[in-house]
Amino acid sequence: xxxxxxxxxxxxxxxxxxxxxxxxxxxxxxxxxxxxxxxxxxxxxxxxxxxxxxxxxxxxxxxxxxxxxxxxxxxxxxxxxxxxxxxxxxxxxxxxxxxxxxxxxxxxxxxxxxxxxxxxxxxxxxxxxxxxxxxxxxxxxxxxxxxxxxxxxxxxxxxxxxxxxxxxxxxx
Numbered sequence: 001x002x003x004x005x006x007x008x009x010x011x012x013x014x015x016x017x018x019x020x021x022x023x024x025x026x027x028x029x030x031x032x033x034x035x036x037x038x039x040x041x042x043x044x045x046x047x048x049x050x051x052x053x054x055x056x057x058x059x060x061x062x063x064x065x066x067x068x069x070x071x072x073x074x075x076x077x078x079x080x081x082x083x084x085x086x087x088x089x090x091x092x093x094x095x096x097x098x099x100x101x102x103x104x105x106x107x108x109x110x111x112x113x114x115x116x117x118x119x120x121x122x123x124x125x126x127x128x129x130x131x132x133x134x135x136x137x138x139x140x141x142x143x144x145x146x147x148x149x150x151x152x153x154x155x156x157x158x159x160x161x162x163x164x165x166x167x168x169x170x171x172x
Contacts, residue, residue: 103156
């Protein structure tokens, strides 16, 4: 019950941010969003002429939970190549870490004043990203990415909640 109390009152905690800190959060979030756009869409090439568009769509979608996670964990465990091990961990950990800054959303938007609204918004954002990646062929649409990204966003949410309570600068 205590967790629900904290989750329901994030906006109250974020209300203690000074105007300067709130503005800094907004600027940091905009920079983060631009970096994410570049990382997710700006450094990849789309269509491969050697196979059809529909075949590439089939190759770039995974709707089986934990399939990609299991693949990367097996790759990390069984690969003789240090590069492949680093690649696997970078992918898994990166999918979590890259979405931690979404924890700032409730501090920026009063509409996201509850944990449920926040999570629904995060899931919608990530699903939109995954679908864009699929149809533009600028990445893959993977249920495991969704799960790892949401985990990162939840971590970010709780970091903001804990930080808001612990750092005197953020207090009224």
